[in-house]
Amino acid sequence: MVTATFRFYEELNDFLAPERRGREFACACARAATVKHMIEALDVPHTEVELVLVNGDSVGFDRLLQDGDRVAVYPKFEALDVTPLLRVREHTLRSLRFVADAHLGGLAQRLRLLGFDTRYDNGFRDDEIERLSHTEQRIVLTRDRQLLKRRGITHGCYVRALHPEQQLRELFDRLDLARAARPFTRCLRCNGTLRAVDRERVAAAVPPNVAERYPRFAVCDGCARVFWEGSHWRRMRERVDALLAASA
Secondary structure (H helix, E strand, C coil): EEEEEEECCCHHHHCCCCCHHHCCEEEEEHHHHHCHHHHHHCCCHHHEEEEEEECCCEEEECCEEECCCEEEEEECCCCCCCCCCCCCCCCCCCCEEECCCCCCCHHHHHHHCCEEEEECCCCCCCCHHHHHHHHHCCCEECCCCCCHHCCCCCEEEEEECCCCHHHHHHHHHHHCCHHHHHCCCCCCCCCCCEEEEEEHHHHCCCCCEEEEEEEEEEEEEECHHHEECCCHHHHHHHHHHHHHHHHH
């Protein structure tokens, strides 16, 4: 048995027991325990961690802990340049494709509205989410911290907010999504790509008064659903514009 001292920074403290937040604390570690093993034993998902320093040196998750080690654990950085240091993931988080778990359907729909490729099915099992994350290089979105501890998930975000609008704002702040948003380019129903189409080509698929009143239409390449800029679109446009303005 060895003993190491840990200190977690910023929002990583949310995962810790109250008496361990914002301070150093000693912890007994199993012999041959790695940094990753102990971080997750303390209930912090590895996907939330960007940088680990042991005795002041940047290390990877596989570093074996030794008696007397001092471990500092940092979350994802937005403003601080840590390029010279060893990040604990092999590649950046910013490949902005998502897979959302069964409890985040509202968030998934809003991400699609803003143009983000977001896989969602309320029947997805944890192993399917893990597979999609690995094979399609997707960021896992969940409120289940145990899901984020799965070995095959390297990129994920624990969503703290409870309501979809607040969840979306949380992700915009944490992942700097505003600059990558492409509103109204994905289907809210199936996540397919929307493409502009001439009114004449969809006239038979929409109510006659719609074909007469609206000049611009789009069709989903996935489910073939037709969209137009009606009153519902205008309401969504107002919400999108307000969100992007607040994130500017």
